[in-house]
Amino acid sequence: MLLAAVIIVTGIVVTARFQSILYDQARGRIDRTMQDVARIANPSSNPFLNIGESAPIEQALANSDNLDRWSSPTTYLQIDNAQGYPIGKSSNMGSMSFPAATGLDAKHGAAYRTVRLTRGECLVEDPLFSEGGSRKFIIHVGEPLDQLNETFARTRETIAIIIALAIIAVIFLSVALAGRATRPLGELALAMREIGSDRLNRRLKWKRRDDEIGRLAETFDDMLARLEEAFARERRFISDASHELKTPLTSINANAQMLRRWGTTDEHVRRESLEMIAQETASLANLVNGMLTLAKAESEDNVPKEPVLVQQAAQEAINSAGVRASEKGLALELHSDGEATVLGDPNLLRQMIANLIDNAIKFTDQGRIEVNVKRDDSQCVIEVCDTGAGIAPHELPYIFDRFYRADKSRNRSVPGTGLGLAIVRSIARAHGGSVSAEAVPSGGTCLRVSLPLLAK
16 A cells, blocks of 8 residues: 555656646747847847837837737737737737736736636736836737647546556555465464463464464464463462352351341340451451452552662561561561662552561461561562471462462461462562572571662
8 A cells, every 4th residue: 555655646746747847848938939029129138128219119019910920829929008908919819818917017027827718728928018117018928738738638647547557566466465475374363263261272383484474373372371371370369269258258147147136135146246247347358458459569560660778668567567576475677788779669568578577477476587688689688587387398389379378377267368478479570579488497487579679
């Protein structure tokens, strides 16, 4: 289409240029005739006639025999008096007359215009001749445009035919090339259509082509792998979320039934049922808030980022968790080897550290919890180490998964939604970081987050 547009524009430009050349040639012929007349009317070749009253040259020029000296089948001449009325014309004009020219004065001299006569259009030049600043007479020299227009029309038709043939050739060539280029795409599309949401384990494996189509197929295979992983993750999430929501909802429903049956007569049942409903409602709220935070952290494009001093975020998280740590008799300490600044969302980073501390408090009955902020080359390393019961080595790779609970924490006596460490991992990834966990030889667990330092 672009090439066709270029051809059309080129044709239009050539046509317009050819028309301009034809008109320039016509004006040149008219101008040469007018110069011959001016030399007779004014020996000094001045564009304005300066004569004495004893030589009324306009009367001589008004004689058709004199005007016929310059006329031809393609050249008309006419002389008007000072008032603009015709006083003479070449014999080839017959009964035709040029209409009076308006807007002429001695200052601006000749002008070109197109007029319509009974025989067709004419291109006319209208120089004004004057003496002493006063109008004397006007000479009109015109050339019929019928031959010029006919030549231009034939040329325009020829160019239009050439353009049409060129466009047809371009279309056929484009269709042929497009068919050859898109045939592999059709095969690729057919293979893609055979892959549905329940067949994401299939791959195209178009490694035989070392071109853009082959690279597209390879990219599609990579996308399928990511989609398969995402679908599996979402299925697990829905299954786990349904399981986690089922328990508090079942408890709320059971207590509501008890309230309906005995709540009006038994004060003890009413009080315990309301307390259980309040607890389970709070658990549901925490679960929903955790899921919302997780969704926000996983939407990396929507995470606002600014320079954040990690030590300050860690201290704020420690201050918030201080009361809970004191209630269990745990020492909560912050250690840092210098300032570390990262680019991120201060609220999410503070919650990430708070979740690490909260996890350590839940599973540590005595001892201490250390929060370490260190610089390691271009990374800021945040460690939260506890002296709790620890985690079995085979469970360490899974503790950052959603709703995963290690064996020691599966009973519901330990509060939590199972999303705390999953949120930690999502926040770390949203900030270009990573997470890891290891067992402490002396007992306990050390959870580690690495984030890229802000370049200075």
